[in-house]
Amino acid sequence: MTTTVRRPPAKVSVRDRLLRFAETVTTPLLPEDYLDLVAPLRSGAALRGRIVAVTPETRDAATLTIRPGRDWRGHRPGQYVRLGVDVDGVRQWRAYSMTSPPGRRDGLISVTVKAIPDGKVSNHLVRRTRPGTLVQLDQAQGDFVLPDPAPERILFLTAGSGVTPVMGMLRAGAHARSDVVVVHSAPTPADMVFGAELRELAEQGAIRLVERHTDTAGVLGVDELAGLVPDHLERQTWACGPIGMLDAVEEHWRSADAADRLHPERFRPTVISPGAGGTVTFARSGLSVRADGATPILDAGEAAGALMPSGCRMGICYGCVLPLRQGAVRDLRTGEITTAVPGDGVLIQTCVSAAAGTCDIDL
Structure with missing residues (x-):
């Protein structure tokens, strides 16, 4: 005699049932897509x-x-x-x-x-x-930070928006642990970002502030630093500002054999100059092709043998989107130029974008 034993059905929690129901009624979207609308900052969501x-x-x-x-x-x-x-x-x-x-x-x-x-x-x-x-x-990143413990003497050398990371350090109490000098350049007193806050710190004796107003006094030359901050080469220095300023500062510290005490911050080391056409490189594929300013990058890539993702010819939009790692492209519909340097995370439609200079595509 054969005995059949039937296993009891697995228990399904109320939560699982609700999720399955939600997936059914929200198809083709997922419940997470709707949660993004009502709770976009929740744990587990895209940051x-x-x-x-x-x-x-x-x-x-x-x-x-x-x-x-x-x-x-x-x-x-x-x-x-x-x-x-x-x-x-x-x-x-x-x-x-x-x-x-x-x-x-x-x-x-x-x-x-x-x-x-x-x-x-x-x-x-x-x-x-x-x-x-x-x-x-994205999560915060970068090594333009003070060590722990902080140096006894610090020079912050900034211009324009280069003062922003320094303001973060000062607000975190850098001046409470070190002797701090801030040398900052801006066109006028009114153009100085955080000017009132920095001046207040200086009035309190928390920092020594040297302002340079370039509209009237001209660009600060590195040869002037000795007169403004006599011990500048002995201080651990954090410098942030335009590329020309940083180039001059690095050369000055290097020629004085003090490069180990200089910490520069460069956000955009590459300058993109748009033009008409250029060499398109597909980085991971190891392919490069010369494209004119009227040929879609999708067509140029396929002609060079790159396996270009695309759904355009089947009526599926945005299947051809790829990251532009560096360079400039022109939208063939509007003529608008889009540029990118490493880290920008710019996405382009290759079917309607043409090279407007040298381009590096992440494919």
Whole structure:
């Protein structure tokens, strides 16, 4: 005689049943897609932040105060964070220094953005962004930070928006542990980002501040530093500013055999000069092709033997999107130029983008 033993059905939790039901009624989207709408900062979601305030600093700079998602791991003073922001329907990534001290009680962080001429993202953030806007975030990174313990004597040498990482260090108490001199260049007193806060610290005796107003006094030359800060080569120096300034500073410290005491920060070592056509390199494929300014990168890549992703010819849009690691492309529909340097995270549609100079595509 054969006895059949029937196993009791596995217990399914109420939560699992609800999730299965949700998946059924939300197909082809997943419940997570709807959760992103109502709880975009939740743990486990793609890291985002919500802008809670936009505070003008100067006529062309503003501080964005952001509530980061729950998976934000914090930062060290002087580090930067990459922000992803949608501008005219295209997600653009840019790196900005943290200007808030770590571990604020309210959990908020801040970056300060200076609008640059023809800067699509910086002008959007400074002039058009409103509280409530969601931005994408990466975790903080960068080694433009003070060691622990901090040096006894510090020189912060900055110009323009180069003062932003230094402000993060000062707000975290760098001047409480060291003898700090800040030498900062700006066109006018009104153009000095954080000018009032830095002057207040100087009045309190917390730092020594040297302001250089370039509209009237001209660009600060490295040969003038000896008169302004006689012991500048003996101090551990953190320098951040335009490329020309950093080049001169590095040469000055190197010629004085003091390069080990200089810590420069360079955000954009590469200058992109758009043109008509150029060499397109598909980095991972090891292929390069010369393309004119009228041929879509999709067609140029296929002609060179690259396995280009695409659904365009089947009516599937955005199947051809690839990261532009570096270079410039022109939108064949509008003529608009998009540029990128490493770290920007710019995505392009290769079917409607042509080379506007040398391009490096992540494929």
